[in-house]
Amino acid sequence: MEFLVVSALNGLIYGLLLFMVAAGLTLVFGMMGIVNFAHASFYMIGAYLAFTISGIAGFWVGLLVAPLIVAVIGMGVERFALRRVYDHGPSQQLLLTFGLAFVCEELIKTFYGNYPVAYLQPHSLDGSAFTVFGASYPAYRFFVGVVAVLMFATLYLLLHGTRIGIIVRAAVQRPAMVSALGHNVSLAFLLVFGVGAWMAGMAGAVGGALLTTSPTIAAQMTILAFVVVVVGGLGSLNGALLASVIIGLLTSFSVGANVSFADFAALFGQRALAEQIGGLLSLRVNTIAGSLPVLLMLLVLLTRPAGLLGERD
Amino acid sequence: MKRCLLTSVMTMGLAVTPVFAHAEALKIAFIETMSGPTAQTSIPYLEGIRYGVKKINDAGGFNGEPVVLMEYDNAGDAATTTDRLRAAISAGARIIVQSTSSAIAAQISDYIKRYNIRNKGKELIFFNPGSESHTLVAEKCNFWYFKFSSNPFIRDKALVPTMKERGALGSAVYSINQNYSYGQEYQKAQADDVARAGSKIVGAVLHDVSKIQDFSPYVAQIKESGADTVLSGDWGNDVILLMRAIGASGLKVTVGNCCLDTTGTLSTVGHAAIGAYLVKLYNLEAGGDKGKAFNEDFKSVIGHYPYNEEPTPVFAMMLLANALASAQQPDHSVNVQAIAEALEGASYDSPIGRWSMRKEDHQALFPLTVSMVSTDAAYKWDGTDMGFKLVKVVPPEQTAIPVAEECKMERPAP
Numbered sequence: 001m002e003f004l005v006v007s008a009l010n011g012l013i014y015g016l017l018l019f020m021v022a023a024g025l026t027l028v029f030g031m032m033g034i035v036n037f038a039h040a041s042f043y044m045i046g047a048y049l050a051f052t053i054s055g056i057a058g059f060w061v062g063l064l065v066a067p068l069i070v071a072v073i074g075m076g077v078e079r080f081a082l083r084r085v086y087d088h089g090p091s092q093q094l095l096l097t098f099g100l101a102f103v104c105e106e107l108i109k110t111f112y113g114n115y116p117v118a119y120l121q122p123h124s125l126d127g128s129a130f131t132v133f134g135a136s137y138p139a140y141r142f143f144v145g146v147v148a149v150l151m152f153a154t155l156y157l158l159l160h161g162t163r164i165g166i167i168v169r170a171a172v173q174r175p176a177m178v179s180a181l182g183h184n185v186s187l188a189f190l191l192v193f194g195v196g197a198w199m200a201g202m203a204g205a206v207g208g209a210l211l212t213t214s215p216t217i218a219a220q221m222t223i224l225a226f227v228v229v230v231v232g233g234l235g236s237l238n239g240a241l242l243a244s245v246i247i248g249l250l251t252s253f254s255v256g257a258n259v260s261f262a263d264f265a266a267l268f269g270q271r272a273l274a275e276q277i278g279g280l281l282s283l284r285v286n287t288i289a290g291s292l293p294v295l296l297m298l299l300v301l302l303t304r305p306a307g308l309l310g311e312r313d
Numbered sequence: 314m315k316r317c318l319l320t321s322v323m324t325m326g327l328a329v330t331p332v333f334a335h336a337e338a339l340k341i342a343f344i345e346t347m348s349g350p351t352a353q354t355s356i357p358y359l360e361g362i363r364y365g366v367k368k369i370n371d372a373g374g375f376n377g378e379p380v381v382l383m384e385y386d387n388a389g390d391a392a393t394t395t396d397r398l399r400a401a402i403s404a405g406a407r408i409i410v411q412s413t414s415s416a417i418a419a420q421i422s423d424y425i426k427r428y429n430i431r432n433k434g435k436e437l438i439f440f441n442p443g444s445e446s447h448t449l450v451a452e453k454c455n456f457w458y459f460k461f462s463s464n465p466f467i468r469d470k471a472l473v474p475t476m477k478e479r480g481a482l483g484s485a486v487y488s489i490n491q492n493y494s495y496g497q498e499y500q501k502a503q504a505d506d507v508a509r510a511g512s513k514i515v516g517a518v519l520h521d522v523s524k525i526q527d528f529s530p531y532v533a534q535i536k537e538s539g540a541d542t543v544l545s546g547d548w549g550n551d552v553i554l555l556m557r558a559i560g561a562s563g564l565k566v567t568v569g570n571c572c573l574d575t576t577g578t579l580s581t582v583g584h585a586a587i588g589a590y591l592v593k594l595y596n597l598e599a600g601g602d603k604g605k606a607f608n609e610d611f612k613s614v615i616g617h618y619p620y621n622e623e624p625t626p627v628f629a630m631m632l633l634a635n636a637l638a639s640a641q642q643p644d645h646s647v648n649v650q651a652i653a654e655a656l657e658g659a660s661y662d663s664p665i666g667r668w669s670m671r672k673e674d675h676q677a678l679f680p681l682t683v684s685m686v687s688t689d690a691a692y693k694w695d696g697t698d699m700g701f702k703l704v705k706v707v708p709p710e711q712t713a714i715p716v717a718e719e720c721k722m723e724r725p726a727p
Contacts, residue, residue, distance in 0.1 A: 014527045120581070252530045255534060284519075286519075289520065290524035
């Protein structure tokens, strides 16, 4: 029972971290149709900037300032790079952001080296948040979950409760019409990209201390972020939340699933046959726990390509 | 008439002047991943090889000429490796050095085996100070291939009994490793050695390599199994995340690992690492005065104390230096077969014990060190207040594992 509860909590919080990264990506993808391969690079830049700033002015200042810098970088990328390739089609945008991801990784390696850096959580959050079944649950993990929930709440309120939110949501669906109505769609695009980058930077600032901060985290996060976006539905914030929580829980619980297809075949008395055939049939679920999100994406693409909460065009 | 006489005298003079053959320089090609996500694991090998070559050249080189080291970047890629191999061979390399990726090592081993069959008299030696896969000295064992690294079986053979001696190996052991050949070998080695030590493996899991970001589910599993010791061959980000997850959960287990000394690991893991055991080919505290002298000399040449995997290629190169000394040819040419035969029987007395080459499968035999992460180590590591306090130096006789049955080495005629 303890294992179930702790795993559920861990999976939930890991999912929420993924949501922070994927939310910006799905908004940008849904609204501007841009496949932003550099989005997870914003995550990495956020982590490294937070590391540097927290070394000078403390963790909380780093947490506040780093995402803002990343937002500025994001807006700069949109204004000076992406805007030039809008007219040339999606493949040019993809290539641009792909190249940007490489450049970011090499820049990080130039300034910070090839190895992980010691970006650690603040001492004030070192203890336990609460006890569950006699074991203490780490306070910092809980903090990450709280930040993610606050971020989702803020974003939701922004999109559904403010005027600019209405414009953004309309521009996601009908950009030409919104522009014809006299709204500054370019500015809306710029802001959305900036907010997306801000969220990824914030995710990096909290996630970098929870997981590692090294030059490889962008590549690892990119895959998961795209899986979340595809599974949840392009452009759907609720979908991103649902998908990221599902993936977090899936990864968390599959680690404990020391079963394989051969065990399932045992129900029909065919265990020996399954094990003799070997290969996929004797593959244990917990050894592929890291690949299950991608398998889920494959399943979703085959059965419901628009995503769980996405809309078909 | 006079001019004709002059030219003919000069021509005859030139003809009878003995033409001294220009002594052939030995060229070593270092082909390794110098770019891409795994580039940092190659840096210790590069530095170790550079130091070793410098030492050989300081002592006079080979054939009176300095040994030439050529460096090639294969970006960790199979196709690029073949390309670089060809480039190295056409540049005159006779010894190919590669470390890290066992998959690339297997590829190079096969390539050189075929090349040597087709090019008698112009053979190449494959000098491998880092790759660990056991198949390289089992099915793929080869007269021209020399392996200097330990492997999971060798390391665990030294680590587990030492942990047992020190009372650090509890009765319930959890085994967690990466899901590829290395991790699978580790899992098997851990199972065998723990059984031999009289403890029980209460859980064993293989996980994706460098993909899992959140190890807390595994820690929850470890907790549920009731283990008091964790043995893992994890390296890089995986071991960092595992140790941090164990520390964050407050779980009290002793960890036995091989790779906590990689740069960035101790500083990121923090004090959660204290009490963990490390098995490695060298420890800065070992070797007494000889060890200290080596540490200081290495620092003066490369710029820092030898860490991680650096001593392995250094000692391997020192063994090569001893072999080269007895493979000099009277006509100063490079006879690779003679070098290989000399390497087979070579040995080197490192500061911590004797390194030697086993003739049957070309696996090097060497001592290993077991240490514990502690705040009262003599050499502080990674900018933290912790270091690796030496627990024991395990002599070569106790670390050697038997020759694989699959190894059928074909020896060329002398």
